[in-house]
Amino acid sequence: MIEIITTENIHLYRTEMDEAYRLRHDVFVDEKGWRDLAQADQREIDQFDNEHALHMICRQNGKVVGYQRMLPTTKPHLLSSVLADLCEVERPVGDHIWEWTRYCVAKPHRERGRALSPVANALLSAIVEWGMESGVDRIIIEMEPIWLLRLVQLNFMVTPLGIPREIGGDSVVAVVAKFDHRTLQMLQAMRGNSKRVLKDCPPSAVVAAQ
Template sequence: MIHVVSAHNKAEYKSYLRQLWQQRYDVFVEKMGWSLDCADGIERDQFDRPDTVYLLCIDEKDRLKGGMRLLPTTKPHLMSDLFPHLCAEGVPSGDTTWEISRFYSLTGRHMMLERDKTASELICGLYEYALMNRIEKVSCVASMVLFPTILKAGWDVTPLGLPTVTDDEVILAFLIDLNERDYKTVAQNRKITESVLYAPNLREEQWEIAV
């Protein structure tokens, strides 16, 4: 289940946010070798702000299995401050465009299926949250290695510029359209047949996906 954590309910998720920043350190610094300016054991930066929205995948045993960060592009965000050179025609911004970053799911040698389930729920949770909050597009910077997988998943993706090499990794900036048509395609490809979003503060009922 995907939990939406924002300024309205962060107090209820303090322990999960501590786990989030610890897991991000393990994934991005320890495993992926990113050169990030962070304290030992904690990956938390200037974009983890009071207005940051998190999507957290929490399983039935209350374990945090993965997460994603969302930022409004009308304020400073990762692409505007650190990667504007990746956008040939300027960094996209606006009330209906948000940025996603620090997207991960816990992985392991014997956890491939669980990894896929976590990623699938996070992706579909993003679509659900966006459709409920009039978010039409999300921007992202990601490794080119992931780009074929993103396209195959059914996302409507527009590159914002040419790939470039950073820290020995080829990265690309792009926009993703978030609409109901593509949501149904992505959900079907990911074998998600019902709502994954736990957000009692946003709505009263869950709704099934028509696929």
């Protein structure tokens, strides 16, 4: 199951968050080569890992194997503060729109071919479940353009916010992706069950989104 971590309960997840920050460093610094994010302690942490961030982790056998971070667009976030050049239209802002960042899955748990891995499916399903319970129906994503078709196939309604730009050697495009019950149904169909993937959310995970 996917666990949500906020400023309210992060003190209970010190070990898990340490593993998550190290997974982020492995993926974004060591694999992707984003050397600007490199840290001597091998923990990738930035200015958005603050009291407004909502972290989601996936654990298997007690170890963090998947992670993603949600940021409210009503507060400073990547598109507003770091990657503003990716947006060529009026920037989407609102309590119902959050930014999806730092998505990463440990190597042994990634998809092979076109199908989403169980961990990837659970992380995406968690966004939709959380959003539908919290009044959130759109996410901003900065991603490689190849993901556009994948998201459409998962029943996200995707709108580019600008043209792709070269960032750190990668082509990156910003999009806003709308989702609803059809998105969740597609993800459930892909994994073959309709079981809830989210554990009980701390109150701040829902209140913060309203």
